[in-house]
Amino acid sequence: xxxxxxxxxxxxxxARQRCLRYRRRILDxxxxxxxxxxxxxxxxxxxxxxxxHGLLRRDPGRGNSGFRDSFVMSKGHxxxxxxxxxxxxxxxxxxxxxxxxxxxxxxxxxxxxxxxGIEASTGSLGHGMGICTGMAYAExxxxxxxxxxxxxxxxxxxxxxxxxxxMMAANLGLGxxxxxxxxxxxxxxxxxxxxxxxxxxxxxxxxxxxxETEEVNGHDAAAVYGAVTNRGGKQPFFLVGRxxxxxxxSYMEHVPIWHYRSPSKDEYQKALAELKEVAS
Amino acid sequence: xxxxxxxxxxxAGQQDERLCVVVADISPAGAMDxxxxxxxxxxINTGVAEQVMIGLCAGLxxxxxxxxxxxxxxxxxxRPFEFVRVDxxxxxxxxxxxxxxxxxxxxxxxGTHHAQEDVAVASAIPNMSxxxxxxxxxxxxxxxxxxxxxxxxxxxxxxxxxEPDLTASAAxxxxxGKLRYLKRGEDVCILGYGPILxxxxxxxxxxxxRGESASLVSVHTVKPLDREGIExxxxxxxxxxxxxxxxxxxxxxSRVKEIAWDLDARCRVDCFSLQDAFLHNxxxxxxxxxxxGLDATTLAGKLGLA
Numbered sequence: 001x002x003x004x005x006x007x008x009x010x011x012x013x014x015a016r017q018r019c020l021r022y023r024r025r026i027l028d029x030x031x032x033x034x035x036x037x038x039x040x041x042x043x044x045x046x047x048x049x050x051x052x053h054g055l056l057r058r059d060p061g062r063g064n065s066g067f068r069d070s071f072v073m074s075k076g077h078x079x080x081x082x083x084x085x086x087x088x089x090x091x092x093x094x095x096x097x098x099x100x101x102x103x104x105x106x107x108x109x110x111x112x113x114x115x116x117g118i119e120a121s122t123g124s125l126g127h128g129m130g131i132c133t134g135m136a137y138a139e140x141x142x143x144x145x146x147x148x149x150x151x152x153x154x155x156x157x158x159x160x161x162x163x164x165x166x167m168m169a170a171n172l173g174l175g176x177x178x179x180x181x182x183x184x185x186x187x188x189x190x191x192x193x194x195x196x197x198x199x200x201x202x203x204x205x206x207x208x209x210x211x212e213t214e215e216v217n218g219h220d221a222a223a224v225y226g227a228v229t230n231r232g233g234k235q236p237f238f239l240v241g242r243x244x245x246x247x248x249x250s251y252m253e254h255v256p257i258w259h260y261r262s263p264s265k266d267e268y269q270k271a272l273a274e275l276k277e278v279a280s
Numbered sequence: 281x282x283x284x285x286x287x288x289x290x291x292a293g294q295q296d297e298r299l300c301v302v303v304a305d306i307s308p309a310g311a312m313d314x315x316x317x318x319x320x321x322x323x324i325n326t327g328v329a330e331q332v333m334i335g336l337c338a339g340l341x342x343x344x345x346x347x348x349x350x351x352x353x354x355x356x357x358x359r360p361f362e363f364v365r366v367d368x369x370x371x372x373x374x375x376x377x378x379x380x381x382x383x384x385x386x387x388x389x390x391g392t393h394h395a396q397e398d399v400a401v402a403s404a405i406p407n408m409s410x411x412x413x414x415x416x417x418x419x420x421x422x423x424x425x426x427x428x429x430x431x432x433x434x435x436x437x438x439x440x441x442x443e444p445d446l447t448a449s450a451a452x453x454x455x456x457g458k459l460r461y462l463k464r465g466e467d468v469c470i471l472g473y474g475p476i477l478x479x480x481x482x483x484x485x486x487x488x489x490r491g492e493s494a495s496l497v498s499v500h501t502v503k504p505l506d507r508e509g510i511e512x513x514x515x516x517x518x519x520x521x522x523x524x525x526x527x528x529x530x531x532x533x534s535r536v537k538e539i540a541w542d543l544d545a546r547c548r549v550d551c552f553s554l555q556d557a558f559l560h561n562x563x564x565x566x567x568x569x570x571x572x573g574l575d576a577t578t579l580a581g582k583l584g585l586a
Contacts, residue, residue: 113342113371120342121371124362130332131367134339134347141321142344161331161363168332172324 010054010225016277018053019045019221022084023248025097027271029080030262033101036109039246039258041080043218044151044182046278047241048073048081050224051149051180052089065091065117069146070135072120074128075153075182076110082117083107091117126159128152129179133169136177136236151180155187157202163209169236170210177236178228179211182218184245186256206238218243219278248278281438281475282380284416285423286311289348292427293319298346299427302326304333306351306380330360337375338367346374346427352386353379353395357402357435368433369407375433376426382412382437382474383525384554384568391558395437399473400530402435403503410503411456412437412473415446418500421454429456439565443475447498457501459509465493469517471510471536473499476525476569482576483521486585505535514545521550521583525574528553552579 022045030038051071059068065086073082083100086092092107092115099105106115110123120131132150139146156162169177181202185192192199207213212232216223218241231237245259246252249271263271290311293299300322301315308316308323316323326333330351337347349356356377357364368375379395386393402410411426411434413419419438426434451461462477468487470480477498484494495517499505514520520540522533533551540549554572561571569575580586 120338121366124366126331127335127363127367130335130363131339131342133332134336134341135343136339137324137336138340138343138345161335164326164329164332165335168326168329168336 010050010222012222015046015049015053015221016279018088019049020275020277021088022049022081023275024272025084025087026080027263027268027275029097029100031265031268032098034262036260037077037080038262039252040075040078040153040182040184042247042249042252043184043243043245044075044078044241045081045247046219046221047151047180047182047224047243048078048085050221050228051151052085054221054225055147055149055178055228065089070119070148072122072128072132072135072148072150073111074122074132074150075125075156076122078151078153078182079109079111082111086117089117125153125156126161129162129165129169132177132179133165133172133174136169136174137172139176140174147176147178149178149180151182154181154183154185154192154202157181158196158199166206166209166211173234174236175233178231178239179236180224180228180239180241182243183240184243186245186254186259188256188259190256203238203240206240211236211238213238213240215240215242217241219247248275250274281413281416281419281443282440283310284419285378285438286315288420288423289427290315290318292424293322296346296427297322298344300324300340300345300347302333302337302340302347302349304328304330304351304355312350330355331363334360334363334377335367337377338371338373341373341375342371348426349375349377351380352393353382353398353437354393357395357398361401364433365405369405372407372432374430376436377433378436378438380438381440383439383476384572385439385565387565387568388562390562391560394558396554397527397530398435398437399502399524399526403530407432408503409434409501410437411435411501413500414472414474414477414498415443417445417447418454418460418498422500425454425456437474439475444478446477446481454500457504457506459506459513460498460500461495462498463494463496465495467492467494467517468519468521469495469497469513470521470523471497471499471513471532472523473502473532474525476523476574479569479574479576479579480521480523483579483583483585486580490585499532502532505532507539510536510539511543514540514543514547514549517547519548519550521552523552523574523579525569526553528556550583552582
């Protein structure tokens with residue numbers, strides 16, 4: 001087994017710069033093809049960045065992306081955030097992103113198992129939590145010190161399968177499972193807090209299901225990193241990250257159409273002009 | 281069959297510590313309980329929660345283990361169908377899902393517990409293999425194959441208990457993906473899978489009683505189907521009969537007729553299956569088969585053997 005490099009602290013200033021780069025890169029990709037799901041990638045970007053740059057422990061000898069720990073993007077439609085990070089890490093090639101969603105490429109709008117850096121096929125909601133529960137349990141009974149991380153969407157919390165898995169993960173006492181919820185309050189038909197008010201509060205429900213929980217601002221990288229690294233670790237950990245869908249581009253924020261749409265040329269220029277580091 | 285599966289799986293579990301079983305609150309009968317007692321960490325009960333049973337299997341397989349999902353057929357396949365499709369088949373993971381009580385085995389429990397279209401549904405998914413042994417001895421051989429295979433997901437369709445031995449004097453051994461002749465004849469060929477082959481054996485005897493020699497074949501691997509073997513059977517016999525305890529669409533009968541058409545086969549082909557209907561009948565397994573018209577007496581009449 002290779003040497004495991006533990007991340008020492010977390011440089012928030014560097015994270016802000018990275019996320020600005022990632023947002024620009026995602027917008028670039030959106031101009032070449034009908035890039036679906038820009039706004040869902042923007043809402044979870046800081047949290048995915050913390051996972052890759054702060055939480056996952058490196059182990060060059062292991063895994064298909066050089067990490068000892070694992071990450072599964074349960075909200076598969078947010079995978080642009082993952083792709084741009086994997087590109088920067090050299091796990092994906094820039095040619096891969098250039099050929100996104102084209103016949104010449106291997107990346108689609110949802111992650112596929114077998115693609116470098118992708119540990120499970122997602123895109124159909126409600127699958128990540130079950131797979132991660134199995135992964136975390138398998139790691140434990142094989143006595144391996146590995147943490148499984150996943151990012152879920154709030155709409156995905158309406159899937160019964162997610163709750164089946166949450167019950168099971170807590171019953172198995174999977175302290176090596178960390179689920180991060182991208183609570184952007186939007187789904188296909190509008191604001192979840194309006195259409196399904198009794199869906200909230202989520203954090204209480206997760207706690208009632210036997211998980212250790214915390215709630216933070218999901219764009220505040222330091223808060224996300226701090227909450228996860230300070231967890232007790234006896235039970236699975238559920239972090240609710242309050243986020244803004246489309247964060248970083250004013251006309252995308254809280255506007256449902258950007259779940260699917262790509263910006264026009266003018267909209268793209270406007271977005272680039274106003275993008276700046278997201279502080280929290 | 282259920283006990284044979286459990287015994288065989290327990291034996292395999294001693295050789296391969298990657299083998300795990302994930303159940304959804306089905307009582308661990310016989311050797312399955314021994315498995316639980318011996319390797320508690322490798323026996324996982326999700327409770328009455330079948331979607332996580334399949335998702336959990338996928339996660340275990342992605343981390344190097346070899347899980348078997350195990351419960352009543354309707355609940356290993358139908359209830360978590362999209363998890364079987366995406367988590368297991370789309371990712372092409374070596375996970376076996378065991379369906380107890382395929383067809384109308386659970387003859388007193390009603391339509392909620394009848395897996396009468398399971399083989400069609402499972403066969404329709406890319407990457408999925410479908411195996412349905414005909415008796416306990418063949419269940420043992422099929423299970424021994426499943427615990428070693430690395431090719432991808434498998435639906436192992438079993439009955440429950442009390443199936444008679446059909447393979448003790450089989451002409452062929454068990455080979456995944458190949459027809460298995462239990463008996464070779466020249467005039468009539470009876471193809472089937474699962475314990476309904478017992479009815480096939482009775483019909484074969486009736487053909488022989490009137491001087492026609494009959495082949496009896498266990499098509500235990502319904503998918504991938506042994507196309508070459510089916511072609512040979514269609515060429516070498518004057519009459520081919522398919523019997524399956526499954527819905528009339530999407531099963532072995534449909535496939536054999538497709539192949540016969542492609543081959544321009546000269547033989548007569550007759551296919552018998554469960555009805556395309558939910559019957560609100562109760563009784564023994566035999567009673568349910570009779571209600572569907574899939575008993576030896578009814579079939580003998582239809583085949584002019586009465």
